[in-house]
Amino acid sequence: MTSSAEEPRPATPYGTPDAPRLAVRGEAHLEVDPEIARIGVTVMARGTDRRSALDDLTRRNATTLDLIKTYGQAVEHLETGAFSISPELTKHGRGERIRAYHGRVHTTAELTDFTALGELTTRLADLDLTRVDGPFWALRPTSPAHREARQQAVREAVQRAREYAEALGTTLAALVELADIGAENSERYAVAASSRMRSAGYADAIEESRAAPLDLEPQRQHVYAHVNARFTMAPPEL
Numbered sequence: 001m002t003s004s005a006e007e008p009r010p011a012t013p014y015g016t017p018d019a020p021r022l023a024v025r026g027e028a029h030l031e032v033d034p035e036i037a038r039i040g041v042t043v044m045a046r047g048t049d050r051r052s053a054l055d056d057l058t059r060r061n062a063t064t065l066d067l068i069k070t071y072g073q074a075v076e077h078l079e080t081g082a083f084s085i086s087p088e089l090t091k092h093g094r095g096e097r098i099r100a101y102h103g104r105v106h107t108t109a110e111l112t113d114f115t116a117l118g119e120l121t122t123r124l125a126d127l128d129l130t131r132v133d134g135p136f137w138a139l140r141p142t143s144p145a146h147r148e149a150r151q152q153a154v155r156e157a158v159q160r161a162r163e164y165a166e167a168l169g170t171t172l173a174a175l176v177e178l179a180d181i182g183a184e185n186s187e188r189y190a191v192a193a194s195s196r197m198r199s200a201g202y203a204d205a206i207e208e209s210r211a212a213p214l215d216l217e218p219q220r221q222h223v224y225a226h227v228n229a230r231f232t233m234a235p236p237e238l
Helices: 050-069 114-125 144-167
Strands: 019-032 036-047 075-089 098-111 130-138 172-180 198-201 221-233
Touching (some): 019 144, 036 050, 050 075, 050 114, 098 114, 114 130, 144 221
Antiparallel strands (some): 036 130, 130 198, 172 221
């Protein structure tokens, strides 16, 4: 007894002649200065027995941490990561004979003062059996650059939609949907550039013969934002 005209109609993903739907993509690319620089410091030790290797590693690690902490507020974050001490077996002879023990501790330091970065990196690399990796330039997750990129992508999407509507001699009516590209799947489009520098030091850190600080130029960071936007338009006169 119910007529088909009374049944609810499914939503039309492509709009209707009375309300055409327009889908566009907005993009933004910003190039900004980095906010932080991370360096990785690996301290190593070697001894003929486990205790001597562990004592040397403890002493060198303490020296490294004390040096980093002398830079005060220039170091925003400092944490110790992996620690290991392992035996080295002899290559010849029967049985499992231990030739030496190798130990290492990895520390990560995050700096915001790039003026101190070159000096600290050089002094760390000048320490005995110490390896330095970095710097790894980056932005904070809360950096205003991310917000500006997203807003710029939205503005670009609206401008692009208006241009399409103007080409049809009509105007936008309403925003139907706005979504990050990848919001419905696992694709990732945000990319931040980083640079890497490696150095290793195997000489004692002697104050009188300290090496000249490295001149490290911060690498510009690239911030991307992409959005999908769907609008309805006033019916054009075709």
